[in-house]
Amino acid sequence: MAITSANQLELLQTAEAVAREKMIDPALVIEAMEESLARAAKSRYGAEMDIRVSIDRKTGKATFTRVRTVIDPEEEELENYQAQLTPDQAKQYLDDPKPGDTIVDEVPPVDMGRIAAQSAKQVILQKVREAERDRQFEEFKDRAGTIINGQVKREEYGNVIVDVGTGEAVLRRNEKIGRESYRPNDRIRCYIKDVRREPRGPQIFLSRTAPEFMAELFKMEVPEIYDGIIEIKAVARDPGSRAKIAVISYDNSIDPVGACVGMRGSRVQAVVNELQGEKIDIIPWNEDQATFLVNALQPAEVSKVVIDEEAARIEVVVPDDQLSLAIGRRGQNVRLASQLTGLDIDIMTEEQESARRQAEFEERTKLFMDTLDLDEFFAQLLVSEGFTNLEEVAYVEIDELLVIDGVDEDTANELQARARDHLEALNKAALDKAIELGAEQSLIDFEGLTPQMVQALASDGVKTLEDFATCADWELAGGWTTVDGERVKDDGLLEPFDVSLEEAQHMVMTARIQLGWVDPADLVAEEGDAEEGDAETEEAGA
Numbered sequence: 295m296a297i298t299s300a301n302q303l304e305l306l307q308t309a310e311a312v313a314r315e316k317m318i319d320p321a322l323v324i325e326a327m328e329e330s331l332a333r334a335a336k337s338r339y340g341a342e343m344d345i346r347v348s349i350d351r352k353t354g355k356a357t358f359t360r361v362r363t364v365i366d367p368e369e370e371e372l373e374n375y376q377a378q379l380t381p382d383q384a385k386q387y388l389d390d391p392k393p394g395d396t397i398v399d400e401v402p403p404v405d406m407g408r409i410a411a412q413s414a415k416q417v418i419l420q421k422v423r424e425a426e427r428d429r430q431f432e433e434f435k436d437r438a439g440t441i442i443n444g445q446v447k448r449e450e451y452g453n454v455i456v457d458v459g460t461g462e463a464v465l466r467r468n469e470k471i472g473r474e475s476y477r478p479n480d481r482i483r484c485y486i487k488d489v490r491r492e493p494r495g496p497q498i499f500l501s502r503t504a505p506e507f508m509a510e511l512f513k514m515e516v517p518e519i520y521d522g523i524i525e526i527k528a529v530a531r532d533p534g535s536r537a538k539i540a541v542i543s544y545d546n547s548i549d550p551v552g553a554c555v556g557m558r559g560s561r562v563q564a565v566v567n568e569l570q571g572e573k574i575d576i577i578p579w580n581e582d583q584a585t586f587l588v589n590a591l592q593p594a595e596v597s598k599v600v601i602d603e604e605a606a607r608i609e610v611v612v613p614d615d616q617l618s619l620a621i622g623r624r625g626q627n628v629r630l631a632s633q634l635t636g637l638d639i640d641i642m643t644e645e646q647e648s649a650r651r652q653a654e655f656e657e658r659t660k661l662f663m664d665t666l667d668l669d670e671f672f673a674q675l676l677v678s679e680g681f682t683n684l685e686e687v688a689y690v691e692i693d694e695l696l697v698i699d700g701v702d703e704d705t706a707n708e709l710q711a712r713a714r715d716h717l718e719a720l721n722k723a724a725l726d727k728a729i730e731l732g733a734e735q736s737l738i739d740f741e742g743l744t745p746q747m748v749q750a751l752a753s754d755g756v757k758t759l760e761d762f763a764t765c766a767d768w769e770l771a772g773g774w775t776t777v778d779g780e781r782v783k784d785d786g787l788l789e790p791f792d793v794s795l796e797e798a799q800h801m802v803m804t805a806r807i808q809l810g811w812v813d814p815a816d817l818v819a820e821e822g823d824a825e826e827g828d829a830e831t832e833e834a835g836a
Contacts, residue, residue: 310323322421322422323421324349324351325421326420326421327349328346328347328348328349328356329347329421330421331349331356331358332345332346332347332358335347335358335401339360339401342377343360343377344360344362344363344377345358345359345360345361345401346358346359346360346361347359356403357400358400358402358403359398359400359401360399360400361377361396361397361398362377362378362379362384362396362397362399363377363378363379363394363395363396363397364378364379364380364381364384364388364392364393364394364395364397365378365379366381366393379397381393384397427491427495427496429460430460430461430495430496431489431496433460433461434458434489434498435489435496437486438486438487438488439485439486439506439510440485440486440510441483441484441485441486441507441510441511441514442458442463442483442484442485442486442500443481443482443483444456444457444458444459444463444481444483444484444500445457445479445480445481445482446477446478446479446480446481446482447462447478448478449476451467452466452467453465453466453467454470454476454482456482456484456500461495461496461498462498463484463486463498463499463500464497464498464499465482465484465500465501465502466499466500466501468503469487469499469500469501469502469503469504470502470503471533471534471569471570471572472533472534473534473570474502474534474570483568484500484501484502484507485500485501485502485504485506485507485510486499486500487499487500487501487504487506502533502569503531503533503534505529505530505537506529508529508531508537508539508565508569508574509526509529509539511564511565511568511569512526512539512561512565513526515556515561515562515564515565516553516554516556516561518543518548518550518553519554522544523544523545523548524541524542524544524548524550524553524554525541525542525544526539526540526541527540527541527542527579528540528579528634528635528636529634530630530631530632530633531572531630532626532629532630533569533572534569534570534571534572535572535573535626536572536573536574536575536626536627536630537572537573537574537575537630538574538575538577538590538631538633538634539554539574539575539576539577540577540578540579540586540589540590540634541554541576541577541578541579542578542579550576550578550579551576551577554576555576562576575592575630577589577590577592577634583601583608583635584599584608586635587608587610587631587635587637587639590630590631590634590635591610591612591620591627591628591631593619594612594616594619594620594627595613595616596610596611596612596616596620597611597612597613597644598611598647599611608635608637608638608639608640609639609640609641609642610639610640610641610642611642611643611644611647612641612642612643612644613643613644614643614644614645617641617643620641621641628641655677658676658681658682658683659673659674660673661684662676662677662681662687665684665712665713665716666684666687666709666712666713666716667712672700675698675699675700676698679694679697679698684713684716684717685713687709687710687713688710688713688714688717689710690710692706692707692710695709695710720745720746721744721745721746724744724745724748724749725738725745725748725749727749727752728745728748728749728751728752731749731753731757732752733748733749733751733752733757734757734758734759736758736759737751737752737756737757737758737759737762740759740801740805740808741804742797742801742804743801744791747788747793750787750788750790750791751787751788754787759805759808759809760809762801762802762805763802763805763806763809765787765802766802767795767798767799767802768784768786768795768798769786769787770786770787770788770789770793770798770801770802771786771788771789771793771794771795771797771798772784772785772786772789773786773795
């Protein structure tokens, strides 16, 4: 078919119809038509030619032009004689041609054969499809993290395909609440977890198991959360079974738990119904970790809490009859409390804690009896006063020993002398063993390392200061790694000596400076930049 013989307004009418159907800009459809016509013209006039088509937005008239560019023959070689000209060749078209100038000639419209028309149609469809995908992505990319209502279209391999109005979204099998099942045309409410741009189009991933879904549901049901008077600080879920949500009120006159529960439980019940009967514990959030944990373990009663901040672990002591309640069915209660607080929780009964403390008492008593040549009664006195190791006895202020019943100055000096003699013997044995293992003097003389530490390092192959300087801080101090959602302990070489992560970092950096691997001036500059960055962040937050 020839463009000249077609009704020119048909192009505009077609573009508007397609744009209206696909809900995209008509200009994008016209640009696709221009590109398709240009491609058809190139197949007629030659692929080397730079043929361009312009469709008048008012009349629909298509104008075909050939574009040639003037190049500098000294800088680039004339390769395409159909689309390039030298300045000398261009003088017949322009008075003073310069590199970069273009010469535009109108060419006759082409007759589009069946193959060319089919090719043009494919180009238009492809461009329209791309424009539609871009529109969908732009529409949904800013809606990630919100709730959307949709209609179930079908189910594929356990994944639910949801019609969300201008596109389709996927509710994966692992994002569904366990016992839920859907049929086509069912209404469904989901949380938009992620929106990705992919070659096959924007992919919208939904979730009904995400903790954020519950938080958004409460925001819809509780006006105080929407207004910012109450804040949801943490959410932990066992989807379809039980959940815990921690809330705090910034208005002293408003009870955060009561506001979330609502009159006769109306607000929380609306969320429970949406989540297929999932039981929800609403907990007041508290800055004090111990208080917050006691709240999080409700309805169990807690006798005592011991926090190890460095290891991010916490020990909870409960009455004997509260143990099963604190742990919950299949460990659910303690698991949710752990997720809510971000701490690993060890639960023990009062009887178990008493037995452990007794074992520690006996172990320390035996240590003092064996090393200081004391009788059991005197060793127990030391332990009762809080002494846990030989270093404390050897280097504590003598006044702290004199407060023990029956200990005078001579006895205190004798105790410290025995403790120091024993420690020196241990140090000498450890040093001899380290040297036997191959520890070099550079490592032995390094400040901050005891002979026992050097022995532990040498036993693991760290025998020189260079070896020590290549160690990571966590290799020395230990730490925790999350594997498949479970926290796994990484044992450190110097962890038995209570070396903290900060101390390990300092020692490793000091070793690198001594070896000349790091310039102290660079460290000062980096610290200054970090402080400036922190200050800017604080100002931005303010």
